[in-house]
Amino acid sequence: MNRYLGLTIIGLIAGGGNLLGGYVIARQQMIRSNLLRWLTATGAGFLLAVVILEVVPEVSRQWSGGLGTAMGWLLAGYLLLHLAEHTIAPHFHFGEETHHQEMHERGVALKALLGLSIHALFDGVVMAAGLLTDLRLGLVLFIAVFLHKIPEGITIASIMISAGRDRRAAWRATILIAGATLVGILSVTIIEPAIRYALPFSAGVTLYVAASDLIPEVNREFEDQVDRPSIPSSLFVFVGVILFYLTHLLLTEALGHI
Numbered sequence: 615m616n617r618y619l620g621l622t623i624i625g626l627i628a629g630g631g632n633l634l635g636g637y638v639i640a641r642q643q644m645i646r647s648n649l650l651r652w653l654t655a656t657g658a659g660f661l662l663a664v665v666i667l668e669v670v671p672e673v674s675r676q677w678s679g680g681l682g683t684a685m686g687w688l689l690a691g692y693l694l695l696h697l698a699e700h701t702i703a704p705h706f707h708f709g710e711e712t713h714h715q716e717m718h719e720r721g722v723a724l725k726a727l728l729g730l731s732i733h734a735l736f737d738g739v740v741m742a743a744g745l746l747t748d749l750r751l752g753l754v755l756f757i758a759v760f761l762h763k764i765p766e767g768i769t770i771a772s773i774m775i776s777a778g779r780d781r782r783a784a785w786r787a788t789i790l791i792a793g794a795t796l797v798g799i800l801s802v803t804i805i806e807p808a809i810r811y812a813l814p815f816s817a818g819v820t821l822y823v824a825a826s827d828l829i830p831e832v833n834r835e836f837e838d839q840v841d842r843p844s845i846p847s848s849l850f851v852f853v854g855v856i857l858f859y860l861t862h863l864l865l866t867e868a869l870g871h872i
């Protein structure tokens with residue numbers, strides 16, 4: 615299959631997860647679903663395991679010198695997302711946005727949208743960098759990223775609704791996030807010569823998504839929720855790790871190890 619066609623399909627599926635999440639919010643405005651929390655937690659565990667067990671060892675193996683160090687690039691990616699999502703944006707967290715008052719302050723929703731667009735762009739870059747390195751690594755990163763795409767769509771659409779925008783604006787913002795993912799994955803032509811930097815940098819971004827966006831959201835349920843889920847969301851982080859391990863075994867069996 616043509617490489618760009620394959621990348622476009624993967625980008626469209628990942629962006630499709632965003633659209634699905636955004637659609638749910640644009641239709642019914644509010645969700646109170648344990649299923650979503652469990653999915654977010656599973657995605658967090660899966661992503662965390664992929665970065666630590668697959669990407670970091672691969673980056674160390676491949677690093678042959680250059681500007682800075684591989685782990686320096688990873689830290690830079692981590693810090694970029696901290697800057698974009700939580701330093702520039704005064705109010706951002708993953709999951710359904712319910713703090714209407716904060717969101718009504720001028721510019722707060724737009725800054726959160728900007729932060730999440732940068733995040734979504736790197737969702738695409740990390741999948742592309744993984745695929746360029748190794749098909750198996752790319753596939754496992756694709757699954758990892760996909761698992762948090764529905765909650766991500768819900769996040770952005772509910773930010774817009776909380777800010778008092780209409781459903782159309784929520785939908786447009788969701789399309790922007792999905793589009794940023796696609797742009798990220800198609801940036802493969804630009805990042806190919808710089809792949810040695812792109813992989814650790816985008817892995818740092820992904821580490822932030824897993825450990826500093828998703829896991830705190832999973833743990834927030836005891837503060838925010840009146841009706842606690844029957845199974846605590848935090849348990850699903852472990853489910854995500856186990857799911858990663860099974861996927862790893864399956865893909866190694868099918869495609870061989872790098």
Ligand SMILES: [Zn+2]
Pocket residue numbers: 705707711712713716
């Ligand atoms: Zn909030």
Ligand SMILES: [Zn+2]
Pocket residue numbers: 733734737762763766823
């Ligand atoms: Zn994302």
